[in-house]
Amino acid sequence: MQSIAYSSPPCRMASHVGAQEMLKKRITLKDIARETGVHVSTVSRALDPVERKNITEEVVKRIQAAADALGYRPNRIAAGLRTNRTMSVGVMIPDITNLIFPPILRGIESVLEPLGYASIIVNTDSDRDREARLLDVLRDRGVDGIIHAAVLRSDPSIAKAAQDGLPVVTLNRKVEFSDIPYVINDEDAGICQMLRHLRELGHERIAHIAGPQDLSTGQLRLAAFRKAADDLAAAIDEDLIVTATRFDEQEGRRCLTALVSSGEVFTAVLCANDRLALGAIEALRERGIDCPRQVSVTGFNDMPLLELIRPKLTTVRIQQHGAGRAAANILLRLMNADAPNVDIETVLPVELVVRESTAPVVGGDTRQSAARSN
Amino acid sequence: MQSIAYSSPPCRMASHVGAQEMLKKRITLKDIARETGVHVSTVSRALDPVERKNITEEVVKRIQAAADALGYRPNRIAAGLRTNRTMSVGVMIPDITNLIFPPILRGIESVLEPLGYASIIVNTDSDRDREARLLDVLRDRGVDGIIHAAVLRSDPSIAKAAQDGLPVVTLNRKVEFSDIPYVINDEDAGICQMLRHLRELGHERIAHIAGPQDLSTGQLRLAAFRKAADDLAAAIDEDLIVTATRFDEQEGRRCLTALVSSGEVFTAVLCANDRLALGAIEALRERGIDCPRQVSVTGFNDMPLLELIRPKLTTVRIQQHGAGRAAANILLRLMNADAPNVDIETVLPVELVVRESTAPVVGGDTRQSAARSN
DNA sequence: GACGAATAAGCAATCGATTGCACAATCTTC
């Protein structure tokens, strides 16, 4: 079924011959040693900024010159075998097509890449078996550490890896009952600020579309919602809490629909992330309910491109790039083991972003609610 | 300025001690050999599906059992050093946060990962120096091949790599005057279908916001626009062609603004990609010009999430996942050198997606055009 | 039952860089 058009004339064929024989042989330390008449160990030392100081400056210069002339490039594979450090890290995420991950990856890269680390990125698709398999793949490749942005609350495979001494940091989520350092956002503060915002707009009956409870974000945000309601002395109607099974638009629609058909009255929906919120807004629209005029909806994450979608979503901005950077920095400390101890917990501050999807309750009259207008 | 809250009690510190000493020593072939009383070379062969047939079945079974029992995992670094194949490929893209790349990466992964390849992804930021540097990084790491989705039309560094025998495929773009196989979309057909669509809606004066001319997509699409206009016997007003310097919303706005202030009359804008189109629509809106009622705007690529943005953009859908797959398959052929020759060119079919950003010309009266209404 | 072929397993070199240790040359210091 895959229709591929080949429109090249026959004369334009790739002339790549069997790669291996064609591959120009690499310049090695041995070549430089031969060229300069010293031993390869001397060459190795001369080229190592740390060891260099033990070598006569003149020799270093000669070796450096020869290396440049020959176009020497160190073979990291060989070095890695000897030193057991590959200068690469594994990054596990659920799915790169999820908008919040690319900025995180750039954040990670921004600290690791300048130091010479390469990242091997894998998508777990939130599948336990796949995750375990990919973790093995990463370990086989000898990564020096792992940043894991896809852990489940209980995650034996990564816990075991950490136990074995592999440096691991988790991002956005955390593994319960473990020593694994993690970087998360201040879910409590975000949810609390958002709830306060809605209350200030006059909303009394606020629904919550919670995220999956097997992910720490989903669980933390629900707990935060309960706690915030308590702090703000707002009553919580348990019937106004619906739990999604995934963090996506489709589940947002489903949950909103469930809320509406429950017959409960509500004037605002606080969603556990942006995608749930977008789905909820769509579902509202399909029912002829206007957001924000009739029902306010809020998200969480402030994912990219939100500005382009109407109504512009009121949400909680988390530090995406910053989270990546923070996780990378912690991983560095773990890998270099220079700092004997690393804080288990890093909580990044969040920020309320008020846009167009929230509005004051109309006349404070909750009878204009979603459930009624349906 | 980076405010990080550390809220962990002092007792909860990571107990990761210096990673290296703690790291459980790996099980190696030698361990299995000792355990089973055979030579390591025999173990190696027994574990290699190809060589296995040269070993007594009983011995294979014993070795296999010991390997499983000890939890043996092959060290790819060591193997890579010997075989000069790392089972990893480099993937170069301009920027992972650009929405069209994640699906491409998943496409690549979908064919490479099951075969045991890992991908090292790097972002060039379309910077020549950075690109050259990252290319070296990839080569240092001994990648078996490279998929390059960020080449410039003239790109000496990657050309040299290919010359040296490194398998390379370019994606979305192509390097001119080279033997490097490439996978592109059928830009010609896409632009032509889109232009026909606009003409069928009655549009006569159609502007084009062209992409950067140093990228093959920008250049090909502009050429395709000219050619399509010719084929459709549509007049082209060169003043209605504006060239963007980057493929982003900001440039889309700038170009649209330039068009409007040129005083030229137009009823439709065919943009070289979605992001330019989104920017153009925004700029129109700011001027109080309605899309599609007053001016139709079209995109190219059909990037993810377009469905969520109003008006829903009429665009040309390119195969993102499919392009990744195609490039990966070509790279495989190159790397294995089993097929002596590989087609230089692969053109993937595209598809017109008509949504809401295009509409018939109102009464065919071009005086309702953008320039006038401003 | 003997000889050549086929099969199974071991031996050892190799990939390229790193690094502890040995040795040689130079420099202190009294």
Added chain:
DNA sequence: GAAGATTGTGCAATCGATTGCTTATTCGTC
């Protein structure tokens, strides 16, 4: 000017797996 300290370089083992070659064993055949 000799003993000891210091410094610069070479030697060789090492990381773990792969693989060409050799050796040992079994088999088949006449």
